[in-house]
Every structure is written in structure tokens, then in C-alpha cells.
Amino acid sequence: MAAAWACALEITPAKVTVVLDKSTKTRQLVEQSGYFALQVACFDQIDMVHQLAMVYSIAFLLFTILNLI
Secondary structure: OOOOEEEEEEOOOOEEEEEOOOOOHHHHHHHHHOOOOOOOOOHHHHHHHHHHHHHHHHHHHHHHHOOOO
16 A cells, blocks of 8 residues: 655655545554555656556545445
8 A cells, every 4th residue: 555645854864755645554554564665756757656656646536436435
């Protein structure tokens, strides 16, 4: 599951803020294990990231229209 929200908190030392919904299995796994990984795309992956965002946006819109979420 993707984080609901992530952003830079500090540059030096590098820190991020991440939000995981309490009701998700991912949150439960992170709390139990104490581990969490955050993948940050590099510049060479910008086209892929954009395409994934477009697919997610279209799917979210479709699910919303069909009242599936």
C-alpha cells in the first residue's frame, strides 16, 4: 500500500513525514515490525511516475463514479 501522504521534513539530516491510515494492513505491519521503506523516484523515472499517477487518477475517478470506494 502506498502512504496516504509523504513529504520532506528536514534536508539535513534527511527526514520525511509519512502518514499511513490506521485501518490498513500496511500500518499494522509497520507497527509490528518497526520497519518502513520509502522509495523516492529518481529523475530518470519521471515519465513512469507520471504515467502511474495518471492511471491511479483515472481508476480513482472511475471507482468514485461507480460508488466502489
